[in-house]
Amino acid sequence: MDLFLVNNLIWMLPLICVFAFLIIALFSQYIPTQGAIVSIGSIGIAFLIFIFVLIDFVNGGLLPIHSSFTWIDLGEWQISWGLLIDRISIVMIGLITFVAFLVQIYSVGYMKGDSRFGWYFAVHSLFAAAMLLLVLSDNLLLLYFAWELVGLGSYLLIGFWYEKKSAAEAAKKAFVTTRIGDVGLLIGIIILFKASGTFDISSIIHVAQEGGISNDVIFWSSLLIFLGAMGKSAQFPLHVWLPDAMEGPTPVSALIHAATMVAAGIYLVGRMFPLFELGPGILTIISIVGIVTFILAGAIALVMTDIKRVLAYSTISHLGLMMLSLGSFGAPAAFFHLVIHGFSKALLFLGAGSVMHGMHDQTEVELMGGLRKKMPITSITFLIGTLSLAGIVPLSGFFSKDEILISIWEYNPWFFPVTLFGVFLSSLYMIRLYCLIFLSSARSDYSEKAHESPRIMTYPLIILSVLAVFSGLLAFPSPITEWQGFAAFIDDHHKFHMVPWITAVSIVVAFSGAFLGWVIYGARKIEITAISKPFKFIYQLVSRKFLFDEIYSWIATKIVFTFARWLTVFDRVIVNDTGIDGVGNSTKKSADRLKYFQSGYLYNYSLVMVIGLFLMAIIWWVIE
């Protein structure tokens, strides 16, 4: 295809979803299926465009495709509005369009009969557009714009059932918590703009690499941009919003809070990586944040009893692993894990949605059990997702985890044992979740009467589980084509390689975690209380999520609100009473006095004119 066509096709990616949003939002009731067909059609077309662009991109020798126009021309500075397709963004586009497509199809079954069915799909389209714009944008300003739009989509979908108080609160919490990061991101962008005079990402990186930006500026701006990534990707200590975000419909959790939006932070760090590399100590900070998140969230996931919350903490944990990988110069491994985790976690969330669908929206695992026979397809696909995420050997999660472990061993060897512990936790809690839901016998009426979900919901599960099994093969170089393995695709310098002893250790750790999980929760050979009793304090601490929510609400009510109350006084007295009301009142009072000059009688006005004339004449005389 010629370049002109490709350049226009790129613009179609976000635009088609924006149009879908507008059409559904405005004309939902006139379209059959309340607009779901428009939304699914648009994201399907976006996926086809992705395939065309991918073919063109590969044929073009993996050179970036860039299309932009000047948006604001300030003479010296020009702010452009441009889209860029390079190796990272093409991976992201593929993941977003594909998962969004499957999730939207699944949603038709899941959201059936909802009173705002059309609006649900409208917001889905808006989110898809924002997410595509985010990964396509070539400059930080456009990226920030899309970043906020993505946040809006997330807010609207978490609070989709806003009649429920908890959902409305969760939406607010997610918005406010990510906002802390977003402010950092904005300040970081402004600092970079001031230092380099441009918003264009590649130019900024170029200027920085030439030494045009001082180390201090790079350090602070990188840190602030990373703060934004921490908010969106739910990294410690800004992770508290993601578990609560599970109040939204389950397909939303699958798409936004597992596969795509939370990956935006990883994407941002990967995109700005050449800059972060230059900042002293930035990568160490990223690694530390990543590993703390990986372990803490993994530990919490082990004790949660709500199916969606286990998956949410598991998501946080794996995002931490990706951050850790990025901090260890393992960007290709991180993106590989991002894609595979996206598939596996979307599969698990959709499976959880299918379970909830059969269980009348019960999410408590204590009420489940024995669903293996009643929901065979969900059970098998869920098992595949579980094993993939646990990193059991032939499934895709194993390969990505292996690559991450290699890069950690090479660049951050002292984090390696801790990471292995995290891997162990990860396979333990995933197996625990599977066992509690699907094995043994039914523990409540709901699970007695559970039934398999309709085909429109199970088919996406099957497609995703096929990917969860086989997408790991992307790691290997292909003998017949020019494919050099995923790592080499993202970065030419990274070649596919394996370290046999690390692979062996990873297999042993993952299997032992899975085996322990099966012994405790599947076969019930060891009583759970026997383990939790000696570590009562730790158990309490973990099951209360390390008291993050309590600490934050204490900070919010005691410190922030007290400070705010002081500021209110300033606002009321000085800004409002003196400033705004003061101006109004003084105008009104002077008008009250002055209005008597305007009598409305013609002879008054003409008399004043005559008197004025005489006065002027007298003054003239005196001066002469």
Place this chain on the structure above:
Amino acid sequence: MTIIHFQFLSAILFSLGLYGVLARRSAVLILMSIELMLNAVNINLIGFVAFRGFGQEIQTFGQVLIIFVITIAAAELALAIAIILRIYRNKNSVNVDEMNILKG
């Protein structure tokens, strides 16, 4: 006859007009008083033109100017009368004291 006579007549007419504008309540009478003032100015002007010893050319120019002023005044008056007529249709009165709806 000297210029002083013209100035005297002009001043009297102007004062009468001014008095009329200030003292009358009827819009028509005010309008007539304004015309009186305008014509007082005209008389003043023609007096100066005629008695200050200007050449023929300037004198002719002055007289033409006066005719122009009278013509424009007539047009202006027609407009003012039309406005007053509209007001009369609306309010059934031409008393300027009643025209106070713009008052603050």
